[in-house]
Amino acid sequence: MRRTVGVAAASATVLLITGCGGGGPQSGGDQKLTGDKIVLGVLNDQSGAYSELSGRNSVKAVEMAIADFKAKHGDQAVTEDITVETADHQNKPDVANSKAAEMYDRKGVDLILDVPTSSAALKVADVAKEKKKLYFNIGAATTELTGKSCNKYTFHYAYDTYMLANGTGRVTTEQVGKNWYILYPNYAFGQDMEKSFSAAITAAGGQVVGKDGAPFPNTSGDYSTYLLKAPGLNPKPQVLGTMQAGAELVNVVKQYNEFKLRDKGVGLAVGLMFITDIHSLTPAALAGTTYTDAWYWNFDQTNREFADRFQKETGTRPSFAHAANYSAAMQYLEAVQAAGTDDADTVVKGLEGKEVNDVFLRNGKIRAEDHRVIHDAYLAQVKPQAEVTEPWDYVKVLETIPAAEAFAAPSPDCKL
Secondary structure (H helix, E strand, O other): OEOOOOOOHHHHHHHHHHOOOOOOOOOHHHOEOHHHOEEEEEEEOOOOOOOOOOHHHHHHHHHHHHHHHHHHHHHHOOOOOEEEEEEEOOOOHHHHHHHHHHHHHOOOOOEEEEOOOHHHHHHHHHHHHHHOOEEEEOOOOOHHHHOOOOOOOEEEOOOOHHHHHHHHHHHHHHHOOOEEEEEEEOOHHHHHHHHHHHHHHHHOOOEEEEEEEEOOOOOOOOOHHHHHHHHHOOOOOOEEEEOOOOHHHHHHHHHHHHOOOOOOOOEEEEOOOOHHHHHHHOHHHOOOOEEEEOOOOOOOHHHHHHHHHHHHHHOOOOOHHHHHHHHHHHHHHHHHHHHOEOOHHHHHHHHOOOEEOOOOOOOEEEOOOOOEEEOOEEEEEEOOHHHOOOOOOOEEEEEEEOHHHHOOOOOOOOOO
């Protein structure tokens, strides 16, 4: 790892303006667009556990990208007709499957974005492969998207379980405690998180002394059975690793504090956390918690300027999912602009191997081998309440994890 104090504001502004470019603009006569338009689809959770961290505000982020793309290219844009279709997949794989097919077939969607919930994300990858249409996953973490379930038309954009475990699992084992109890949501994301964290903990010299899969979605919101079990395990865990996300993470942390597990010698490690989770719980509930973040709104001036615009549109600061959806939409539009066509195979060819610096991707690269989008990640820590000087500025970035170290090497299971 290497330390960083952020990117200089002047340089960052240039990154935001120029980093998305994939070549010069195409003239109107070169346009080869289906229906002379581009349709972006945002498929995500708009009513459940993951609605705050992404949800309808990811739609707004994509709309911001469209507006910025049009402002940048003006009458040289490949088309002025760029719209957004959106749907709620309710965190259900079957719903995600049907909604994705409807978007591609009936709504004329060229690219599907977001799709949190790994089980749903894998279904959409299958549909993208079948329909030969583009899919940029933002919200899911399973490494299978760039492993055995990879395909030519799917790109994994923001983060994955390896990135999270490589940072949080290793550092917490080295600095907090060797013995872990892992609590995870019992579906594809949680199962992958458990495997990735167990591997990172073992590699750092620790051990998992117990693990349990909780129902997902956990409609009762009750995690007492698991949390009360932890202090009585032998050997006793020094760390409770919770792999829940969104509203479910909020419930776990509230009950962890209610049962005073920290006072019983069981520390807390959070596998996946968004700024919206910290806002819901307050920094006081999480003070000192170290976790791995894909992006932070107040990391530097470029991020803050985007966050200020986003807050004017939504009333809230952006999570990393919101920023990544903006970036992904912009990268797709720039790829179409450069190619002069929305033909999926042509766009894929233009994206593969591309190096990118923009508001979300720092030292970014779209790997041709597996379509994993790598970029710098961050080891972050929640501030004590006394150190919070303005709303939403709840985190200090301890270290930057360089892109080449943040993500695993391409999987031999991926056959594009």
